[in-house]
Amino acid sequence: MSAQVAFEAKLSAVPLDRSQNEAFQSLLPIEIGMFGGSGNYDSKVIENPIEVKVFTPYGAPSDNFIAGTVKGRTFAFLARHGRGHTIPPHMINYRANIWGMKALGVKRIISPAACGSLQPAKIKLGEFVIADQLFDRTFGTRKDTFFEGGTIAHLPFAEPFCPELRKVAVETAEKIKYKVHDKGTYVCINGPRFSTAAESHFYHNNGWDVIGMTAYPEAALAREAGICFVNISMPTDYDVHGEEVVTHEMVLRTMSENVERVRKLTFEMISHIPKEASCDCQTGMRNGLF
Numbered sequence: 001m002s003a004q005v006a007f008e009a010k011l012s013a014v015p016l017d018r019s020q021n022e023a024f025q026s027l028l029p030i031e032i033g034m035f036g037g038s039g040n041y042d043s044k045v046i047e048n049p050i051e052v053k054v055f056t057p058y059g060a061p062s063d064n065f066i067a068g069t070v071k072g073r074t075f076a077f078l079a080r081h082g083r084g085h086t087i088p089p090h091m092i093n094y095r096a097n098i099w100g101m102k103a104l105g106v107k108r109i110i111s112p113a114a115c116g117s118l119q120p121a122k123i124k125l126g127e128f129v130i131a132d133q134l135f136d137r138t139f140g141t142r143k144d145t146f147f148e149g150g151t152i153a154h155l156p157f158a159e160p161f162c163p164e165l166r167k168v169a170v171e172t173a174e175k176i177k178y179k180v181h182d183k184g185t186y187v188c189i190n191g192p193r194f195s196t197a198a199e200s201h202f203y204h205n206n207g208w209d210v211i212g213m214t215a216y217p218e219a220a221l222a223r224e225a226g227i228c229f230v231n232i233s234m235p236t237d238y239d240v241h242g243e244e245v246v247t248h249e250m251v252l253r254t255m256s257e258n259v260e261r262v263r264k265l266t267f268e269m270i271s272h273i274p275k276e277a278s279c280d281c282q283t284g285m286r287n288g289l290f
Contacts, residue, residue, distance in 0.1 A: 007146065009102040009225070012054070012055040013053060013065075013104070014052070015051065015053075020050045027050070028105055029074075030076045031073055031105070031106065032075050032106065032107075033075070034266060036080060045267050047070065049067070050067045052065045054100040054104070056096040058093060060093065060096060061093060062096075063083055065078050065104065067104070070267060070270050078097060078101070090191050094143065094144070094217050098222055098225055098227070101222075101227065102227060107226075107228060107282060108273055109222055109227055112232040112265075113234070115234065115236070116210060116236070117235035117237070118204045119204065119208075122209075126179075128169075128181065128232060129209055129210050130231070131186040132182075132185075133183075134215055135187045135203075139190060141190055145221070145224060153224065153289050154288050155220060162228035165269075165279075169230055172265060173265055176264060184208075185207075186208075186233060187208050187210070187212075188212060188214070189213055191213035196240075210233045210235060212233065218231075219231065223285070226284070226285060
């Protein structure tokens with residue numbers, strides 16, 4: 001077992017076009033991964049893309065991975081809801097998605113996602129929030145650990161998002177003149193329904209910042225796997241705090257109006273990510289095993 005991570009993930013994968021296998025093998029291990037969220041499925045920025053089917057012990061990931069290079073760095077893209085948005089957040093196979101990334105060799109994951117602003121006076125639509133904290137409201141219904149017997153593990157998770165990737169995200173947003181909030185608490189609800197007014201006012205009154213449906217258990221599973229993980233939230237609505245109560249149509253409409261900005265920020269980050277991690281994310285499980 002590696003001194004750095006809690007487990008190894010053996011890769012079992014095949015390119016859909018078998019003639020691309022040699023090119024695919026030359027990319028391994030892939031360095032950086034990205035989950036495409038609501039309205040953000042376009043992976044055309046990837047150079048020499050190879051569509052790859054990855055097999056995992058946890059079943060099928062949300063879709064095939066798209067592997068290639070971006071700005072000279074090896075890169076893998078996965079549509080978290082499937083292309084065409086066919087998988088609701090509470091039904092995503094989060095373990096298969098993270099396992100697939102780890103098996104490909106990924107050490108860093110960029111995770112953009114649509115969210116609602118819980119603090120409309122401070123956080124406006126189309127701005128970016130680089131969350132530093134996470135409040136889980138999925139009620140234990142999601143598979144959120146790779147350790148379910150045999151080896152016992154307790155994940156240190158006081159800081160759920162990678163501080164190094166957060167810094168890169170904030171500095172990149174500032175460089176390209178995007179309004180960015182350098183910290184915030186992300187409330188993850190189970191979905192697929194949106195919050196009641198009582199629930200949303202509870203989150204608002206606690207001073208929490210954004211609300212979404214996917215950051216948990218993605219962040220926890222990534223940490224168990226020894227992968228740096230950053231959430232990039234872009235508010236598409238004000239939940240129940242605006243003139244209109246949030247609807248899925250509203251989310252997709254606002255996201256479609258801002259998707260180019262999401263792509264620009266996330267792909268611009270890539271060349272600024274250090275090749276060697278200075279954070280503790282990749283060694284976080286070193287003392288977590290019994």
